[in-house]
Amino acid sequence: MKQIVNRFIKKHQLLFDGATVVVGVSGGPDSLALLHFLKGEAEARNLTLVAAHVDHSLRGKESEEDYLFVENYCRENEIIFEGIKIDVEKYRHEHKMTIQVAARECRYRFFQEMMTKHSAQLLALAHHGDDQVETILMRQIRGAYGLGLAGIRSLREFHDGKIIRPFLCLSKEEIIRYCEMENLVPRVDQSNFSSKYMRNRIRNKVLPVLKKENPSVHLKFQQQSELMLDDELFLQDLAEKELSGVLLNKSDKRIVLSISQFNRIRIPLQRRAFQLILNYLYNENMPLISTIHIDDFIDFIKNSSPSGDLHFPRGLLVTKSYDECSLSFMNKSTLKKYEYLLSIPGIVSVKKGKINAEVSKSFPSVHVNHNSIVCDLERLTLPLMVRTRKQGDRIAIKGMTGSKKLKDLFIDEKVDREQRDDWPIIVDGNDQLLWIPGLRRSNIALPSKETKNFVLLTIEEL
Numbered sequence: 001m002k003q004i005v006n007r008f009i010k011k012h013q014l015l016f017d018g019a020t021v022v023v024g025v026s027g028g029p030d031s032l033a034l035l036h037f038l039k040g041e042a043e044a045r046n047l048t049l050v051a052a053h054v055d056h057s058l059r060g061k062e063s064e065e066d067y068l069f070v071e072n073y074c075r076e077n078e079i080i081f082e083g084i085k086i087d088v089e090k091y092r093h094e095h096k097m098t099i100q101v102a103a104r105e106c107r108y109r110f111f112q113e114m115m116t117k118h119s120a121q122l123l124a125l126a127h128h129g130d131d132q133v134e135t136i137l138m139r140q141i142r143g144a145y146g147l148g149l150a151g152i153r154s155l156r157e158f159h160d161g162k163i164i165r166p167f168l169c170l171s172k173e174e175i176i177r178y179c180e181m182e183n184l185v186p187r188v189d190q191s192n193f194s195s196k197y198m199r200n201r202i203r204n205k206v207l208p209v210l211k212k213e214n215p216s217v218h219l220k221f222q223q224q225s226e227l228m229l230d231d232e233l234f235l236q237d238l239a240e241k242e243l244s245g246v247l248l249n250k251s252d253k254r255i256v257l258s259i260s261q262f263n264r265i266r267i268p269l270q271r272r273a274f275q276l277i278l279n280y281l282y283n284e285n286m287p288l289i290s291t292i293h294i295d296d297f298i299d300f301i302k303n304s305s306p307s308g309d310l311h312f313p314r315g316l317l318v319t320k321s322y323d324e325c326s327l328s329f330m331n332k333s334t335l336k337k338y339e340y341l342l343s344i345p346g347i348v349s350v351k352k353g354k355i356n357a358e359v360s361k362s363f364p365s366v367h368v369n370h371n372s373i374v375c376d377l378e379r380l381t382l383p384l385m386v387r388t389r390k391q392g393d394r395i396a397i398k399g400m401t402g403s404k405k406l407k408d409l410f411i412d413e414k415v416d417r418e419q420r421d422d423w424p425i426i427v428d429g430n431d432q433l434l435w436i437p438g439l440r441r442s443n444i445a446l447p448s449k450e451t452k453n454f455v456l457l458t459i460e461e462l
Contacts, residue, residue: 100460
């Protein structure tokens with residue numbers, strides 16, 4: 001295993017002699033194996049290692065024990081230890097984001113602080129080949145495009161240094177075997193076995209099937225990732241050159257382009273040029289953008305109508321007037337109002353979370369609750385829209401007679417006033433309230449024994 005990893009490190013130039021490396025260590029098998037491996041390389045490569053551990057305060061006593069475990073391991077092996085306890089739930093609530101995004105932001109912010117404190121050039125993370133397979137499949141399912149489809153990079157810029165992932169060439173089984181051979185006894189996070197998240201469902205149900213077909217499937221996905229990354233960077237370079245010729249105005253928060261000139265660009269480069277615009281405008285605040293968003297923009301720009309507007313996540317407004325198309329962020333006073341098309345299948349990203357629509361021939365094997373509902377496709381009036389509330393909105397709640405004012409429902413459910421105006425509401429083609437994520441569903445399009453096509457609507461996380 002060490003030889004495989006060292007060949008991978010050499011191929012991608014991940015380590016250099018004399019480097020100070022911050023290592024993200026949760027205490028699980030992957031990160032513990034990575035820390036142990038780098039410790040073994042430290043003397044020969046003259047490396048300085050700093051183990052960085054984050055207690056997200058999400059698993060109570062179990063999280064505290066993880067912290068102590070990593071701290072004790074580092075003390076016994078003479079490795080610099082840096083740990084922090086963060087109230088991720090509080091951070092999520094304050095910044096109104098999903099728990100996964102909140103945990104990631106807190107974690108990476110701490111890593112950045114530790115790189116600065118120790119003047120580290122590298123941040124080593126323990127993502128492995130199975131993670132790569134899961135990530136690429138997830139992004140394909142969600143409609144990712146461009147660099148997103150290339151999956152996890154083995155090397156990328158971060159803060160004043162770089163992130164390295166030396167274990168992308170390994171399977172989970174190889175890492176477990178390494179731990180056993182080196183007498184490492186890692187911690188086990190039981191939440192990894194839950195079917196609540198898509199990644200876990202792919203890990204526990206899809207990945208075993210792929211490995212049965214090809215035990216080295218992780219190497220094939222890693223190879224595809226590297227090839228796709230090379231191709232995509234080349235195409236992005238071409239798109240950037242094309243884009244420079246169609247821009248009429250460019251500032252920090254607004255871009256104006258010529259529609260006629262943009263339409264002369266080849267479609268593959270148009271898509272990538274639009275992605276470059278989004279990367280520039282959103283900067284580090286980039287929401288989930290899928291091929292649906294990109295196709296909406298391309299259709300909008302090619303539409304013969306001389307004027308119109310298009311709304312994107314987090315208040316990005318696209319408007320056109322004759323030959324000019326402007327992309328800018330709306331004023332805060334209008335930011336909360338939105339209305340997006342929810343394609344089936346498709347995904348819409350809003351402030352409260354990501355709303356997914358999937359279709360299946362059988363009843364989905366998920367726990368149906370206020371964060372997920374199932375509908376009969378043939379009984380739905382399409383298209384579905386995700387919008388904010390309107391005056392007079394009412395919902396015919398499942399299991400109740402008559403209908404209820406949305407305002408009264410918010411009051412009954414004790415929803416804060418400040419959250420009501422941008423709470424996502426899913427409506428059908430008649431503008432009838434189908435589902436209030438996190439609260440109630442209507443009696444519209446309920447599935448039955450005769451249902452042939454099931455639509456699963458979910459939100460992650462409200």
